[in-house]
Amino acid sequence: MPSSTRVRFAPSPTGYLHVGGARTALFNWLYARHTGGTLVLRVEDTDAARNTAEANEAIFEGLRWLEIDWDEGPDVGGDFSPYRQSERREIYDRYFSRLEEKGCLYEDEGAMRFRMPNQPVEIDDLVCGEVRFEDRQDPDMTIRRADGSYIFHFVSVVDDIEMQISHVIRGEDHLSNTPKHIDLYRAFDAAPPRFAHIPLILNQDGSKMSKRDQGASMQEYIDGGYDPDAVRNYLLLLGWNPGDDREKFRREEMIELFDLGKVNRSHARFDLEKCLWMNQQYLLKMPTPKFVKTAVVYLEKTGLSLEHVSRPLEVIELFQEKIHRLAELPEMLGPFLQDEVEVDPQALEKVRSREGAGDLLTALNAAFESMDAWDPESLETALKATADEAGVKPGALMFPLRFAASGRPHGPDLYPMLALLGKDTVIKRIKVTISLLS
């Protein structure tokens, strides 16, 4: 049974999709799906001077990336078409006339203004509860510019009436605007929808998150090689929780559990660390073939070529449990991509400070040179035997060896890494390191 719930996400295409906007879209989408209702995507492009086609595309791309799908919108149509405000001129004119006939408007320097009744208004907000505006002092609001184009507050209300929106779920920054909107509904003799004002997302320091701030643009997540499932999950937790300790939710699970009544009332600070952790968790649990495939697509997009890497898929697989996001991959792939190893100076010092590291590497080199098989198991056996002979613990060999093979203190599991690097490369690099140490 389809419900009559109709919600909308109404972005203005003036830039990329903001993380706050993405979460607003997410909550709208979840509510629509949870209730079996309809999600409308409406493009609020009434300010021609500020809107661009690129921004429009970026917003669509961001939503699709998060797998937020809509039922009605500029690209898919619907019963209340068109869904771009720039194409709804006649509708606004019609509503405008109604206000004009009722004597609600007057002209001011060519623009048209709506006389604010400034009567008390009470909102029963689904998130904030009952909010009363008693002592209102709003100035008359402009609803049409001198050039004939309409202003946000007006078109937003008209469209919500026309598109039969039942629930307006939007950022809390609109809570203070709501009385003005209610005045318009009253002027049109229309019943206002239910409102749900969701808290904002702030920066680490509590300031308002804006354009340049880290994590603000959805593009950062796309470019950074995040898993959309992880980002969606993290965003969901910024302002909503199921009331218990669970915090990882599959897409279907979110839909089932989501409820506006459980949305928080206070603002949340954005924590990139936790977002990265969430992403790492998702990468870790991803089926390996999917991880590899996703990584390959990502690397191709960044223009990094694995042409000269033998067994590239196995190499990528090595890093699944080591990275937080795919953007870390190009850097980490270094030892596989370049002939010469880039030496981490601190790691070099650490190896230097270990007594006998050079001798151990020499012994290791000899052992490796005589090996026929070159697989993780054989390598492990050879290393342990060498350690035994030298009277040291295997651990004493592993760090110098890792450093020799990759130039770095960290990396994937040692033996599989050596195996994939290949015998020639590893031996060559051990020799270089020995000379570096002497």
Next chain:
RNA sequence: GACCCGUUCGUCUAGUGGUUAGGACACCGGGUUUUCAUCCCGGCAACAGGGGUUCGAUCCCCCUACGGGUCGCCA
């Protein structure tokens, strides 16, 4: 300035008129992986302040402080 919203560990948050105020991230310590950025275990750490109401308040009410939002011919 006026109006509106908010305030539990550093961060995201759970929670109830009586709890050792719980979980997660981060951080610190230990263990495993005889490497490591994974993993496991442990630890640190919070009810903004002041008045009420009450036998009893983190929870209910008021005030203050602080934070955020709105007051555009931006959305």
